[in-house]
Amino acid sequence: MYSVSSGFISTAAQANAPWKRKFTLGGSDYSARVQKWPKVQRTWNAIKPGTVTIDLTNDDRAFNFFVSAPTNIKATGIVQLGFDYAVGSTEYITLFQGTVDAVQLREGVCKVTLADKFKQLADRLIGDQTTPTNYTGSSYLVHDLAWYFCTSHGGLSAIQSTSNPDIDWTSFNSWTSIWSTDNVRMKALVKGKKITEMLSRISDMTQSAIVIENNKVKFGRYSIADSPAFSLNEAHVFDTQLVIDEREIINRVRVSADYSTTSRSFAITVTQADSTSIDSYSLKEEIYDDDSIWFTDSVSALGTTQRVLTQYKNPYGRITAMSALSAAQTTVGDTITYTDSFYAIDQQSYRVMAEVINMDDGSKTFELDDTQLQSAFRLDISLLDGTDVLT
Amino acid sequence: MLSIWANSTCLSIDPINYARGDELIQNLHRMKSGAAFRYVWGKQARAKFNAMVDSSTAAIVNSWWSINQPVYAVQSDGTADVGTCYITNKQAPFASFRSGNNTLWMGAIELEGF
Numbered sequence: 481m482y483s484v485s486s487g488f489i490s491t492a493a494q495a496n497a498p499w500k501r502k503f504t505l506g507g508s509d510y511s512a513r514v515q516k517w518p519k520v521q522r523t524w525n526a527i528k529p530g531t532v533t534i535d536l537t538n539d540d541r542a543f544n545f546f547v548s549a550p551t552n553i554k555a556t557g558i559v560q561l562g563f564d565y566a567v568g569s570t571e572y573i574t575l576f577q578g579t580v581d582a583v584q585l586r587e588g589v590c591k592v593t594l595a596d597k598f599k600q601l602a603d604r605l606i607g608d609q610t611t612p613t614n615y616t617g618s619s620y621l622v623h624d625l626a627w628y629f630c631t632s633h634g635g636l637s638a639i640q641s642t643s644n645p646d647i648d649w650t651s652f653n654s655w656t657s658i659w660s661t662d663n664v665r666m667k668a669l670v671k672g673k674k675i676t677e678m679l680s681r682i683s684d685m686t687q688s689a690i691v692i693e694n695n696k697v698k699f700g701r702y703s704i705a706d707s708p709a710f711s712l713n714e715a716h717v718f719d720t721q722l723v724i725d726e727r728e729i730i731n732r733v734r735v736s737a738d739y740s741t742t743s744r745s746f747a748i749t750v751t752q753a754d755s756t757s758i759d760s761y762s763l764k765e766e767i768y769d770d771d772s773i774w775f776t777d778s779v780s781a782l783g784t785t786q787r788v789l790t791q792y793k794n795p796y797g798r799i800t801a802m803s804a805l806s807a808a809q810t811t812v813g814d815t816i817t818y819t820d821s822f823y824a825i826d827q828q829s830y831r832v833m834a835e836v837i838n839m840d841d842g843s844k845t846f847e848l849d850d851t852q853l854q855s856a857f858r859l860d861i862s863l864l865d866g867t868d869v870l871t
Numbered sequence: 872m873l874s875i876w877a878n879s880t881c882l883s884i885d886p887i888n889y890a891r892g893d894e895l896i897q898n899l900h901r902m903k904s905g906a907a908f909r910y911v912w913g914k915q916a917r918a919k920f921n922a923m924v925d926s927s928t929a930a931i932v933n934s935w936w937s938i939n940q941p942v943y944a945v946q947s948d949g950t951a952d953v954g955t956c957y958i959t960n961k962q963a964p965f966a967s968f969r970s971g972n973n974t975l976w977m978g979a980i981e982l983e984g985f
Contacts (some may be wrong), residue, residue, distance in 0.1 A: 495908050510983070539939055714903035804900045806906035820903075841898045842910040 481709045482573040482694075482809045491563050493806045500564055501536055501839055502572060505580070505592065506555035509761040513537050515589065519560065520575040522812050524689040524852070527580035527680040529599040532559060532576050536590045543590035546583045553580045553696070557594040561808060561839060567688060573809060575837055577695040596692050597646065599633045601675040608672040619665035620774040623656040623699070624792040626682055630697065632674045648696040655688065655699040660767040669741055681773050685735075687787050687852070691812050702831060702852040709814035710807045712846070714821065719802040724825055726803045729764045730792035731757035736769035748778050752785040757793040766792075784788060791851040799848040801828065808844060811835060818848060829853055873920070876936055877942040882928050884980070886920035892919055916954055916984030918944070919976070929965035929976035937963055944982055956984040 491497050502511050505525075518532035534557075536543060546552050556579055562572030581595035606629065607613030613633070615625060631638040636646035643649075657691060664686070670678060683690050688701045732753035736746035746769060758764075775781040799818060810816060812835055817827045830848035837844050875882045875890070889925040906978040924932070935942055941953050958964060958980060965978035 495906065497908075497910065499910050499912065715906050716895065716902060718900050718902050720903070804902065805910065806908065822903075839902075842908075842912075843898075843900060 481814050482811055485571060488571050489809060492551045492808050498563055500562060502560040505557045510536060519836055521836045522691055524691060524812050525683045527676045527683060527690050529602050530596040531581060531593055533591055533593045538590040539588040545788050553579050562709045574694055581649055587623040597697060598676055604675055605633055605672050606670040606675060606678060608632045612669050615668040622659040622664050622666055622686055625666055625668055629675050629678050638777040646696060648698040651698045651700050658701055662783060665776045666773055666784060668770050674773060681770055685768050685784055689813055708817045710809060710810045710816045712816050713819035714802045716806045717801045721800040723798045724795050726795055729761050729795055730766045730788055732763060732765045733785040733788045734767040735784045737775040737778060737781040739771055739774040750781040750785050752789050754789055759792050794829055796849055801846045803840050803844050805844055873946055875942050877940050882921045884924060884981060886922055889920040891918050898975045917980045921979045922975045923969055923975045933963045933965055936960055954984050956982040959983045
């Protein structure tokens with residue numbers, strides 16, 4: 481959840497909340513020049529540069545400074561949503577922060593596109609075919625590799641404290657404890673891949689969330705259902721879509737480990753299957769066999785097989801709920817309860833997996849599911865003497 | 872009487888059929904429960920009136936219109952403050968003489984605040 485005051489939350493819940501939108505570029509407030517506010521989108525595991533485009537009026541040629549001084553393209557743009565309280569205080573949440581990625585001047589309109597911190601990680605490569613970057617000399621904890629990718633190769637700050645301006649240290653530190661406790665180790669041999677691509681592989685193989693929040697890269701692996709950050713119901717939602725897609729079922733998982741860069745083969749493949757799901761939905765397999773980053777041993781690989789199987793062995797409902805801004809402070813990763821009488825969903829727990837805030841019309845779209853909610857109850861059975869484990 | 876200022880020039884114009892057409896910049900969302908959330912982002916002041924003016928006034932207004940000059944308009948009695956605005960006519964505000972008179976121009980001025 482965005483860090484906001486209780487006053488912000490109670491004001492946001494009002495039917496006539498006095499929302500304000502703010503756009504600053506290079507420290508100057510250009511809010512009054514915005515013709516069209518952007519949609520700001522974030523997804524728990526979409527590790528690629530996020531962009532927003534803001535249309536600004538340029539009838540008086542105010543933005544011609546981009547032409548006369550192109551270095552202004554490195555200016556920082558910040559898009560915020562919040563309130564000017566009557567007492568004079570201001571409280572905004574920063575929905576997007578980034579540097580100018582592109583400027584398009586056409587007649588009286590200046591379109592400014594901002595790109596977030598993932599842009600820097602997408603612009604840089606790790607290793608190449610002649611000189612691969614080699615992390616095979618030792619077995620590295622998952623977070624160590626992610627840290628090296630972001631800092632040594634990506635140029636993000638390596639300060640190991642909450643004063644790190646690029647990496648959300650609190651979340652990263654919590655994330656490290658998962659891999660340290662379970663001793664999950666990986667190796668990597670990278671031959672010219674973007675840092676975002678390598679982070680994406682780590683996210684995929686460890687089922688971790690890597691998102692940008694408050695202009696910092698935030699790491700996490702969702703575990704137990706936290707206290708609900710919000711109770712979303714028909715009083716806040718004006719449109720809902722529920723999708724159950726059989727193609728997302730996975731009931732047998734293979735994770736290959738201990739890759740040999742010499743023989744170019746994996747010495748280990750850990751396999752787990754759920755027989756009940758296979759009986760019900762037929763065999764649906766997934767394999768994780770990456771030769772640029774891999775688990776070093778079967779114990780490290782086992783966690784992924786178990787987690788993926790638990791999450792995807794049964795079909796699940798993915799809810800897309802369009803709401804007012806009353807839950808604007810709720811964000812990706814938060815647990816919420818959802819109620820919808822039409823679908824007979826009564827205060828069921830879900831996790832926010834993606835969000836889109838439409839700053840132009842003042843609406844927010846949540847994508848909710850319970851795949852990353854470990855305490856979600858699902859009706860399941862286990863056979864005596866069976867190998868499957870009820871979770 | 873309506874006063875319009877820009878670039879240290881003040882014009883006094885006697886409006887005919889003066890009308891305000893302010894518009895809220897807002898979004899209304901109707902929830903499934905029937906509840907409504909209405910967000911007002913701003914207010915756009917609008918005014919429109921006819922007028923007959925002399926050649927000098929007509930030329931100044933038309934020049935302001937042609938360069939998109941921000942102007943400050945206010946009713947002289949202070950009751951209908953329009954504020955800072957643009958002259959938003961699609962065509963020049965004063966483009967024709969009053970019928971039977973070649974010294975007074977007649978036309979309409981449309982103002983929009985920002």
